Amino acid sequence: MDVLFRSVHELVELAEREGKLISELMIEQEMLITGRSREEIFTQMDRNLTIMEEAVERGLKGVQSVTGLTGGDAVLIQNYIKKGNTLAGDLLLDAVSKAVATNEVNAAMGTICATPTAGSAGVVPGTLFAVQNKLNPTREQMIRYLFTSGAFGFIVANNASISGAEGGCQAEVGSASAMAAAAIVEMAGGTAQQSSEAFAITLKNMLGLVCDPVAGLVEVPCVKRNAMGASNSLVAADMALAGVTSRIPCDEVIGAMYRIGQAMSPNLKETARGGLAATPTGKAITHAIFEGGDLKSLLKSRVGSN
């Protein structure tokens, strides 16, 4: 199959040679592969953006998952921001709360757009809607943010994995965060090379992250991993825009992520047999959900002990 780019190296080189944005190359490749028009492709991505906006909006009003295990944290963080004393900064926490909002809606079996997966669906929109307030992008630039994320995700998916069952959480939230970092850089006016540095810096810091969902649910720790993924993206984007580079080239980081995923025990790849899922509390939650135990008092006692 004819494609414009298969690696980050090819993508950056092409962007530099033709003087084009990464988002533009992703759009051109999509036209080439599917034979669809630019308008059709833009319209579909516009719809995905709308779905993301609606999910965040719903999450910020407060939702609860079916089990009651997650929900409501996005609201807590927004209320905290409004008090005006955030330590990490309003923009960063805004991204965190919007990432959490999306994943809380996902856990509640609401409608979301997978980016690249449902379990990691919070990072890309969370960072986008937070950066939006600072950079005031046009609607087109916001849609382009998703194409830039998609270009990097496309390379990871084909050269490594975006599946927690295959590569652990590093493949899901790790990929999502790195994709978002690259897109933030483009929206902020950085170069294609800086996008790739931001991608590499983010992914390097998420290598080895296992997929250990309690009770096999996309709730604990998935929701909060999206929060940390979003903050990772923003920090890495700022570092790349400051001129910091990754010593290990982007494609090699992706290769390392793939091999780490291969070496990871199946117990730590979305089977709910290891990690946080296998802790005493993780097991007690599993028991409460599936064997009819008392989840409410279990969760209350956790809050009490904190």
Add this chain to the structure above:
Amino acid sequence: MKFTSVFDIIGPVMIGPSSSHTAGAARIGRVARDLFGRQPKWAKIYLYGSFAETYRGHGTDVAIIGGLLDYDTDDERIKTSFAEAEKAGLQFEFIPETANKEHPNTARILMGDDESEMSVEGISIGGGKIEISEVNGFKLRLTGGMPAILVVHDDRAGCIANVANCLAMHDVNIGHMEVSRIERGLTALMVIEVDQNIDQRLLEQISYIPHITKVSKINN
């Protein structure tokens, strides 16, 4: 390349909570129904690997049943598909298996009605993307991303040419084609990916060709 479109990465729009275990599962169910050609009356669903371990938490079960009822990944009815299945006269059973399959997210759907039975195995490869890996014991690789025709036929000379001719007469272009057989001279399978959606008349005409025993399709 497994992932060809940007919308494999930024998408699908779906009901949560998992792209591989919910959206992918719904797609496997829907393609299985498409291949069967109608809604089955019963289904036994065998789950392997991570599907077997975590299907209840991810809604993999309601998603596969939703797919068998022809729901798309963003159809809200997925959440209540068990009740919908009862109304639609679809009986089902989930069987988590301990055997290891090549891919961690594998489901095999054995389904049927008074007329026939069919077995379809699918894998969910991440981000909602799926592949069909086996149909009625035949190994194959089908993404469901393109319209496709599956033809079960006697393993005789000329069968493949006759089917290709029939497609040519209908001006249908073949994008990719695979042929396989269980044993020489017995039953064989053609998997033909084509560029445009397939109408029922074309399928009927293929089924009239000598030595063709079964024809099914997936539309995009």
